Amino acid sequence: MEIDDIFGYAKLSVMQISSRVVAILSLTTLGHLASPDARSDETPMMKAIVAHEYGGPEVLKFEEVPRPEPKENEALVRVIASGVNPADPLTLSGKYAREFGTHLPLIPGYDIAGIVEKTGVKVTKLKGGDAIYGYPTFGGGWAEYDTVTEGEVAAKPASLSFTEAAAVPMGALTAWQALVDVAQLQPGQTILIHGGSGGVGSFAVQIAKARGARIIATASTANQDLLKQLGADVAIDYTKTRFEEIAKDVDAVLDPVGKETLARSYGVVKKGGIVMSLVARPDPVELKKHGIRGAGISVHPDAEDLAEIAHLIDAGKIKPVVTKVLPLSEGIAAQQQAETHHTRGKVVLRIADEPRN
Ligand SMILES: NC(=O)c1ccc[n+]([C@@H]2O[C@H](COP(=O)([O-])OP(=O)(O)OC[C@H]3O[C@@H](n4cnc5c(N)ncnc54)[C@H](OP(=O)(O)O)[C@@H]3O)[C@@H](O)[C@H]2O)c1
Numbered sequence: 001m002e003i004d005d006i007f008g009y010a011k012l013s014v015m016q017i018s019s020r021v022v023a024i025l026s027l028t029t030l031g032h033l034a035s036p037d038a039r040s041d042e043t044p045m046m047k048a049i050v051a052h053e054y055g056g057p058e059v060l061k062f063e064e065v066p067r068p069e070p071k072e073n074e075a076l077v078r079v080i081a082s083g084v085n086p087a088d089p090l091t092l093s094g095k096y097a098r099e100f101g102t103h104l105p106l107i108p109g110y111d112i113a114g115i116v117e118k119t120g121v122k123v124t125k126l127k128g129g130d131a132i133y134g135y136p137t138f139g140g141g142w143a144e145y146d147t148v149t150e151g152e153v154a155a156k157p158a159s160l161s162f163t164e165a166a167a168v169p170m171g172a173l174t175a176w177q178a179l180v181d182v183a184q185l186q187p188g189q190t191i192l193i194h195g196g197s198g199g200v201g202s203f204a205v206q207i208a209k210a211r212g213a214r215i216i217a218t219a220s221t222a223n224q225d226l227l228k229q230l231g232a233d234v235a236i237d238y239t240k241t242r243f244e245e246i247a248k249d250v251d252a253v254l255d256p257v258g259k260e261t262l263a264r265s266y267g268v269v270k271k272g273g274i275v276m277s278l279v280a281r282p283d284p285v286e287l288k289k290h291g292i293r294g295a296g297i298s299v300h301p302d303a304e305d306l307a308e309i310a311h312l313i314d315a316g317k318i319k320p321v322v323t324k325v326l327p328l329s330e331g332i333a334a335q336q337q338a339e340t341h342h343t344r345g346k347v348v349l350r351i352a353d354e355p356r357n
Contacts, residue, residue, distance in 0.1 A: 054094020109141025
Protein backbone atom coordinates (compact mmCIF):
# COMPACT_ATOMS: atom_id res chain seq x y z
CA MET A 1 0.00 0.00 0.00
CA GLU A 2 1.22 3.47 -0.81
CA ILE A 3 0.35 6.50 1.23
CA ASP A 4 1.13 10.16 0.94
CA ASP A 5 2.84 10.53 4.31
CA ILE A 6 0.80 11.72 7.23
CA PHE A 7 -1.49 13.91 5.22
CA GLY A 8 -5.02 13.49 6.51
CA TYR A 9 -4.31 13.49 10.20
CA ALA A 10 -2.29 16.67 10.08
CA LYS A 11 -3.96 19.16 7.84
CA LEU A 12 -7.36 19.17 6.35
CA SER A 13 -7.80 20.07 2.76
CA VAL A 14 -11.42 20.11 1.80
CA MET A 15 -12.67 21.46 -1.46
CA GLN A 16 -16.21 22.69 -1.91
CA ILE A 17 -17.55 21.00 1.20
CA SER A 18 -18.87 21.48 4.68
CA SER A 19 -16.79 23.55 7.03
CA ARG A 20 -17.40 21.27 9.98
CA VAL A 21 -14.66 18.86 9.09
CA VAL A 22 -12.40 21.67 8.04
CA ALA A 23 -11.59 22.73 11.56
CA ILE A 24 -9.28 19.87 11.90
CA LEU A 25 -7.23 18.16 14.43
CA SER A 26 -3.79 19.63 14.30
CA LEU A 27 -1.15 17.05 14.79
CA THR A 28 0.40 19.27 17.38
CA THR A 29 -2.10 17.42 19.51
CA LEU A 30 -0.91 13.92 18.71
CA GLY A 31 1.28 12.07 21.16
CA HIS A 32 0.48 11.65 24.80
CA LEU A 33 3.02 12.69 27.33
CA ALA A 34 4.13 10.40 30.07
CA SER A 35 6.24 11.97 32.79
CA PRO A 36 8.25 9.30 34.55
CA ASP A 37 10.69 11.92 35.83
CA ALA A 38 7.93 13.45 37.91
CA ARG A 39 7.73 10.31 40.05
CA SER A 40 7.72 10.56 43.85
CA ASP A 41 6.96 7.89 46.46
CA GLU A 42 3.30 8.98 46.60
CA THR A 43 2.77 9.12 42.85
CA PRO A 44 0.25 6.47 41.73
CA MET A 45 1.81 4.43 38.97
CA MET A 46 0.35 2.51 36.02
CA LYS A 47 1.50 0.06 33.38
CA ALA A 48 1.83 1.50 29.89
CA ILE A 49 3.47 1.07 26.51
CA VAL A 50 5.95 3.95 26.32
CA ALA A 51 8.36 5.31 23.70
CA HIS A 52 11.34 7.30 24.99
CA GLU A 53 12.67 7.79 21.46
CA TYR A 54 11.11 7.94 18.02
CA GLY A 55 11.44 4.97 15.73
CA GLY A 56 9.81 1.69 14.80
CA PRO A 57 7.90 -0.67 17.06
CA GLU A 58 11.17 -1.82 18.68
CA VAL A 59 11.51 1.46 20.62
CA LEU A 60 8.36 0.69 22.62
CA LYS A 61 8.78 -0.43 26.23
CA PHE A 62 6.23 -2.00 28.55
CA GLU A 63 6.85 -0.23 31.86
CA GLU A 64 5.49 1.62 34.88
CA VAL A 65 4.93 5.35 34.58
CA PRO A 66 3.08 7.90 36.72
CA ARG A 67 -0.69 7.84 36.35
CA PRO A 68 -1.93 11.03 34.64
CA GLU A 69 -3.82 13.55 36.76
CA PRO A 70 -6.92 15.04 35.06
CA LYS A 71 -7.00 18.80 34.55
CA GLU A 72 -10.14 20.64 35.65
CA ASN A 73 -11.84 20.03 32.26
CA GLU A 74 -10.78 16.37 32.03
CA ALA A 75 -11.82 12.98 33.34
CA LEU A 76 -9.47 10.20 34.39
CA VAL A 77 -10.48 6.94 32.69
CA ARG A 78 -9.54 3.42 33.78
CA VAL A 79 -8.86 1.94 30.37
CA ILE A 80 -10.20 -1.57 29.82
CA ALA A 81 -9.19 -1.85 26.17
CA SER A 82 -7.53 0.28 23.50
CA GLY A 83 -7.68 -0.01 19.72
CA VAL A 84 -4.77 -0.04 17.26
CA ASN A 85 -4.58 2.31 14.26
CA PRO A 86 -2.10 3.16 11.48
CA ALA A 87 -1.87 6.56 13.24
CA ASP A 88 0.09 4.89 16.04
CA PRO A 89 3.19 4.02 13.99
CA LEU A 90 2.96 7.36 12.18
CA THR A 91 3.19 9.22 15.47
CA LEU A 92 5.86 6.89 16.81
CA SER A 93 8.06 7.43 13.76
CA GLY A 94 8.72 11.01 14.85
CA LYS A 95 9.28 11.86 11.19
CA TYR A 96 6.82 14.68 11.54
CA ALA A 97 7.45 15.56 15.18
CA ARG A 98 8.10 19.22 14.41
CA GLU A 99 4.95 19.57 12.34
CA PHE A 100 2.96 17.48 14.78
CA GLY A 101 4.50 18.96 17.90
CA THR A 102 4.82 15.51 19.44
CA HIS A 103 6.97 15.09 22.51
CA LEU A 104 8.79 12.26 24.18
CA PRO A 105 8.12 10.15 26.08
CA LEU A 106 4.84 9.23 24.44
CA ILE A 107 2.17 6.61 24.95
CA PRO A 108 0.37 5.50 21.74
CA GLY A 109 -3.34 4.73 21.52
CA TYR A 110 -6.14 6.86 20.04
CA ASP A 111 -9.04 4.50 20.81
CA ILE A 112 -10.19 3.76 24.33
CA ALA A 113 -13.04 2.07 26.14
CA GLY A 114 -13.11 2.23 29.91
CA ILE A 115 -14.68 3.54 33.09
CA VAL A 116 -14.52 7.07 34.40
CA GLU A 117 -12.49 7.04 37.62
CA LYS A 118 -12.75 10.71 38.60
CA THR A 119 -13.48 14.08 37.03
CA GLY A 120 -12.09 17.61 37.12
CA VAL A 121 -14.19 20.40 38.63
CA LYS A 122 -15.30 21.77 35.25
CA VAL A 123 -16.58 18.42 33.95
CA THR A 124 -20.38 18.44 33.95
CA LYS A 125 -21.60 15.48 31.88
CA LEU A 126 -19.28 12.67 32.95
CA LYS A 127 -19.19 11.13 36.41
CA GLY A 128 -17.28 8.40 38.18
CA GLY A 129 -18.40 4.91 37.11
CA ASP A 130 -19.59 5.93 33.62
CA ALA A 131 -18.73 3.39 30.91
CA ILE A 132 -17.36 5.41 27.99
CA TYR A 133 -15.60 4.99 24.67
CA GLY A 134 -13.79 7.57 22.61
CA TYR A 135 -10.82 9.11 20.87
CA PRO A 136 -8.49 11.06 23.16
CA THR A 137 -6.90 13.76 21.02
CA PHE A 138 -3.58 13.25 22.80
CA GLY A 139 -3.59 9.47 22.49
CA GLY A 140 -2.25 7.71 25.55
CA GLY A 141 -4.69 4.82 25.40
CA TRP A 142 -2.12 2.05 25.65
CA ALA A 143 -2.02 2.42 29.41
CA GLU A 144 -4.07 1.50 32.47
CA TYR A 145 -5.29 5.11 32.75
CA ASP A 146 -5.79 7.99 30.32
CA THR A 147 -7.34 11.44 30.49
CA VAL A 148 -10.11 12.72 28.21
CA THR A 149 -12.28 15.79 27.76
CA GLU A 150 -16.05 15.55 27.44
CA GLY A 151 -15.84 16.36 23.73
CA GLU A 152 -13.76 13.26 23.06
CA VAL A 153 -15.99 10.50 24.49
CA ALA A 154 -19.56 9.21 24.63
CA ALA A 155 -21.40 6.47 26.49
CA LYS A 156 -20.07 3.06 25.48
CA PRO A 157 -22.52 1.18 23.20
CA ALA A 158 -24.44 -1.01 25.65
CA SER A 159 -24.48 -3.96 23.27
CA LEU A 160 -20.66 -4.15 23.02
CA SER A 161 -18.02 -5.38 25.41
CA PHE A 162 -15.29 -2.87 26.27
CA THR A 163 -12.94 -4.81 24.01
CA GLU A 164 -15.32 -4.46 21.06
CA ALA A 165 -16.04 -0.80 21.86
CA ALA A 166 -12.31 0.01 21.82
CA ALA A 167 -12.23 -1.08 18.17
CA VAL A 168 -14.67 1.62 17.14
CA PRO A 169 -13.71 5.29 17.70
CA MET A 170 -11.05 6.39 15.19
CA GLY A 171 -12.09 4.04 12.38
CA ALA A 172 -15.80 4.69 12.71
CA LEU A 173 -15.41 8.45 13.23
CA THR A 174 -13.28 8.69 10.08
CA ALA A 175 -15.87 6.81 8.04
CA TRP A 176 -18.75 8.77 9.60
CA GLN A 177 -17.19 12.19 9.05
CA ALA A 178 -16.41 11.33 5.41
CA LEU A 179 -19.68 9.67 4.43
CA VAL A 180 -22.15 11.62 6.57
CA ASP A 181 -20.60 15.06 7.16
CA VAL A 182 -18.70 15.52 3.90
CA ALA A 183 -20.36 13.38 1.21
CA GLN A 184 -23.82 13.54 2.83
CA LEU A 185 -24.46 10.15 1.29
CA GLN A 186 -28.13 9.64 0.36
CA PRO A 187 -30.26 6.50 -0.01
CA GLY A 188 -29.89 5.04 -3.50
CA GLN A 189 -26.53 6.67 -4.19
CA THR A 190 -23.56 4.48 -5.11
CA ILE A 191 -20.25 4.66 -3.25
CA LEU A 192 -16.95 2.96 -4.08
CA ILE A 193 -15.11 2.11 -0.86
CA HIS A 194 -11.50 1.06 -1.34
CA GLY A 195 -10.05 -1.08 1.44
CA GLY A 196 -13.50 -2.07 2.67
CA SER A 197 -12.08 -4.74 4.97
CA GLY A 198 -9.77 -2.40 6.94
CA GLY A 199 -10.15 -0.38 10.11
CA VAL A 200 -11.91 2.53 8.39
CA GLY A 201 -13.38 0.65 5.42
CA SER A 202 -15.18 -1.97 7.52
CA PHE A 203 -17.12 0.82 9.24
CA ALA A 204 -17.60 2.77 6.00
CA VAL A 205 -19.31 -0.19 4.32
CA GLN A 206 -21.70 -0.62 7.26
CA ILE A 207 -22.43 3.12 7.60
CA ALA A 208 -23.13 3.36 3.86
CA LYS A 209 -25.45 0.34 4.14
CA ALA A 210 -27.27 1.91 7.09
CA ARG A 211 -27.83 5.03 4.95
CA GLY A 212 -29.38 2.99 2.15
CA ALA A 213 -26.55 3.43 -0.34
CA ARG A 214 -25.36 0.92 -2.92
CA ILE A 215 -21.83 -0.19 -2.09
CA ILE A 216 -18.98 -1.33 -4.29
CA ALA A 217 -16.02 -2.28 -2.10
CA THR A 218 -12.48 -3.47 -2.77
CA ALA A 219 -10.12 -5.71 -0.81
CA SER A 220 -7.68 -8.55 -1.48
CA THR A 221 -8.76 -12.15 -2.15
CA ALA A 222 -8.78 -13.24 1.50
CA ASN A 223 -11.21 -10.47 2.46
CA GLN A 224 -13.89 -10.88 -0.23
CA ASP A 225 -16.09 -12.82 2.20
CA LEU A 226 -15.84 -10.05 4.77
CA LEU A 227 -16.88 -7.37 2.26
CA LYS A 228 -20.06 -9.32 1.56
CA GLN A 229 -20.76 -9.97 5.26
CA LEU A 230 -20.42 -6.25 5.97
CA GLY A 231 -23.02 -5.43 3.34
CA ALA A 232 -21.16 -4.67 0.11
CA ASP A 233 -23.43 -5.14 -2.91
CA VAL A 234 -20.41 -5.70 -5.14
CA ALA A 235 -17.05 -6.98 -3.87
CA ILE A 236 -13.97 -6.45 -6.03
CA ASP A 237 -10.70 -8.34 -5.53
CA TYR A 238 -8.20 -5.59 -6.38
CA THR A 239 -5.46 -8.19 -6.91
CA LYS A 240 -7.40 -9.68 -9.84
CA THR A 241 -9.73 -7.01 -11.24
CA ARG A 242 -9.22 -3.33 -11.99
CA PHE A 243 -12.00 -1.57 -10.09
CA GLU A 244 -12.76 0.80 -12.98
CA GLU A 245 -13.95 -2.19 -15.04
CA ILE A 246 -16.88 -2.53 -12.61
CA ALA A 247 -17.33 0.80 -10.82
CA LYS A 248 -18.67 3.47 -13.18
CA ASP A 249 -20.56 6.71 -12.57
CA VAL A 250 -20.48 6.39 -8.79
CA ASP A 251 -21.61 9.26 -6.56
CA ALA A 252 -18.69 9.02 -4.14
CA VAL A 253 -15.35 7.31 -3.59
CA LEU A 254 -13.66 6.72 -0.24
CA ASP A 255 -9.92 6.23 -0.68
CA PRO A 256 -7.72 5.03 2.21
CA VAL A 257 -4.94 3.91 -0.17
CA GLY A 258 -3.71 6.90 -2.21
CA LYS A 259 -1.29 7.16 -5.15
CA GLU A 260 -2.36 4.97 -8.09
CA THR A 261 -5.65 3.97 -6.47
CA LEU A 262 -6.58 7.63 -6.02
CA ALA A 263 -5.33 8.55 -9.50
CA ARG A 264 -7.57 5.89 -11.08
CA SER A 265 -10.58 6.86 -8.98
CA TYR A 266 -11.38 10.27 -10.53
CA GLY A 267 -12.61 8.67 -13.75
CA VAL A 268 -15.24 6.47 -12.08
CA VAL A 269 -17.13 9.37 -10.43
CA LYS A 270 -20.15 10.95 -12.12
CA LYS A 271 -20.26 14.71 -12.68
CA GLY A 272 -20.92 16.51 -9.40
CA GLY A 273 -19.80 13.48 -7.37
CA ILE A 274 -16.99 13.45 -4.82
CA VAL A 275 -13.64 11.75 -4.22
CA MET A 276 -12.59 11.63 -0.56
CA SER A 277 -9.10 10.53 0.38
CA LEU A 278 -7.77 9.74 3.84
CA VAL A 279 -4.15 9.87 2.74
CA ALA A 280 -3.78 12.58 0.08
CA ARG A 281 -5.24 15.77 -1.25
CA PRO A 282 -7.30 15.08 -4.37
CA ASP A 283 -5.70 16.68 -7.41
CA PRO A 284 -7.54 19.93 -8.37
CA VAL A 285 -6.63 19.46 -12.04
CA GLU A 286 -8.26 16.00 -12.12
CA LEU A 287 -11.29 17.27 -10.20
CA LYS A 288 -11.81 20.07 -12.70
CA LYS A 289 -11.23 17.79 -15.66
CA HIS A 290 -13.95 15.38 -14.48
CA GLY A 291 -16.32 18.02 -13.08
CA ILE A 292 -16.25 16.48 -9.61
CA ARG A 293 -15.51 17.57 -6.05
CA GLY A 294 -12.71 16.38 -3.81
CA ALA A 295 -11.99 16.27 -0.10
CA GLY A 296 -9.04 15.35 2.02
CA ILE A 297 -10.55 13.93 5.17
CA SER A 298 -9.05 14.48 8.60
CA VAL A 299 -10.72 12.76 11.51
CA HIS A 300 -11.37 14.64 14.72
CA PRO A 301 -12.77 13.52 18.08
CA ASP A 302 -16.48 14.32 18.32
CA ALA A 303 -18.74 13.27 21.19
CA GLU A 304 -21.94 13.78 19.17
CA ASP A 305 -20.70 11.64 16.30
CA LEU A 306 -19.64 8.95 18.78
CA ALA A 307 -23.12 9.01 20.33
CA GLU A 308 -24.75 8.62 16.90
CA ILE A 309 -22.42 5.76 16.04
CA ALA A 310 -23.23 4.09 19.39
CA HIS A 311 -26.91 4.43 18.56
CA LEU A 312 -26.43 2.62 15.23
CA ILE A 313 -24.36 -0.06 16.95
CA ASP A 314 -27.03 -0.68 19.58
CA ALA A 315 -29.64 -0.77 16.79
CA GLY A 316 -27.68 -3.65 15.24
CA LYS A 317 -26.66 -1.69 12.11
CA ILE A 318 -22.90 -1.56 12.77
CA LYS A 319 -20.59 -4.06 14.43
CA PRO A 320 -16.84 -3.76 14.81
CA VAL A 321 -14.76 -6.54 13.27
CA VAL A 322 -12.24 -7.48 15.96
CA THR A 323 -9.76 -9.90 14.44
CA LYS A 324 -7.17 -10.02 17.18
CA VAL A 325 -7.05 -9.21 20.89
CA LEU A 326 -3.60 -8.82 22.43
CA PRO A 327 -2.51 -8.10 26.00
CA LEU A 328 -1.10 -4.61 26.68
CA SER A 329 2.40 -6.08 26.92
CA GLU A 330 2.16 -6.92 23.18
CA GLY A 331 2.32 -3.27 22.06
CA ILE A 332 5.20 -4.00 19.71
CA ALA A 333 3.22 -6.68 17.86
CA ALA A 334 0.25 -4.30 17.70
CA GLN A 335 2.39 -1.59 16.07
CA GLN A 336 3.83 -4.09 13.60
CA GLN A 337 0.33 -5.10 12.58
CA ALA A 338 -0.76 -1.45 12.16
CA GLU A 339 2.21 -0.85 9.86
CA THR A 340 1.14 -3.55 7.41
CA HIS A 341 -1.84 -1.60 6.00
CA HIS A 342 -3.53 -4.96 5.52
CA THR A 343 -5.37 -5.39 8.81
CA ARG A 344 -8.70 -7.20 8.57
CA GLY A 345 -11.04 -5.14 10.77
CA LYS A 346 -9.37 -4.07 14.01
CA VAL A 347 -6.74 -5.21 16.48
CA VAL A 348 -7.39 -4.37 20.14
CA LEU A 349 -5.16 -4.35 23.21
CA ARG A 350 -6.92 -5.67 26.29
CA ILE A 351 -5.62 -3.81 29.31
CA ALA A 352 -7.89 -5.02 32.12
CA ASP A 353 -10.51 -7.74 32.56
CA GLU A 354 -13.99 -6.92 31.29
CA PRO A 355 -15.93 -5.58 34.31
CA ARG A 356 -18.81 -7.79 35.46
CA ASN A 357 -22.25 -6.15 35.24
N1 LIG B 1 -7.06 11.19 7.31
C1 LIG B 1 -7.47 10.67 8.44
O1 LIG B 1 -8.01 11.34 9.31
C2 LIG B 1 -7.29 9.20 8.65
C3 LIG B 1 -8.04 8.53 9.63
C4 LIG B 1 -7.89 7.15 9.74
C5 LIG B 1 -7.00 6.48 8.91
N2 LIG B 1 -6.27 7.18 7.99
C6 LIG B 1 -5.35 6.49 7.10
O2 LIG B 1 -6.14 5.70 6.22
C7 LIG B 1 -5.44 4.52 5.90
C8 LIG B 1 -6.35 3.33 6.20
O3 LIG B 1 -6.57 3.22 7.59
P1 LIG B 1 -7.20 1.88 8.17
O4 LIG B 1 -7.28 2.03 9.65
O5 LIG B 1 -8.40 1.51 7.42
O6 LIG B 1 -6.01 0.86 7.79
P2 LIG B 1 -6.01 -0.73 7.78
O7 LIG B 1 -6.87 -1.23 8.88
O8 LIG B 1 -4.59 -1.15 7.74
O9 LIG B 1 -6.76 -1.15 6.42
C9 LIG B 1 -6.17 -0.93 5.18
C10 LIG B 1 -7.12 -1.45 4.12
O10 LIG B 1 -6.60 -1.11 2.82
C11 LIG B 1 -6.74 -2.25 1.98
N3 LIG B 1 -5.75 -2.13 0.92
C12 LIG B 1 -4.40 -2.19 0.99
N4 LIG B 1 -3.88 -1.99 -0.24
C13 LIG B 1 -4.94 -1.81 -1.10
C14 LIG B 1 -5.08 -1.55 -2.49
N5 LIG B 1 -4.01 -1.45 -3.29
N6 LIG B 1 -6.33 -1.40 -3.01
C15 LIG B 1 -7.42 -1.49 -2.22
N7 LIG B 1 -7.35 -1.73 -0.89
C16 LIG B 1 -6.13 -1.88 -0.35
C17 LIG B 1 -6.57 -3.43 2.88
O11 LIG B 1 -7.20 -4.58 2.30
P3 LIG B 1 -6.39 -5.98 2.15
O12 LIG B 1 -5.85 -6.28 3.54
O13 LIG B 1 -7.43 -6.95 1.70
O14 LIG B 1 -5.29 -5.72 1.16
C18 LIG B 1 -7.33 -2.96 4.12
O15 LIG B 1 -8.70 -3.19 3.95
C19 LIG B 1 -4.14 4.55 6.69
O16 LIG B 1 -3.09 5.02 5.88
C20 LIG B 1 -4.42 5.52 7.79
O17 LIG B 1 -3.23 6.15 8.27
C21 LIG B 1 -6.40 8.52 7.85
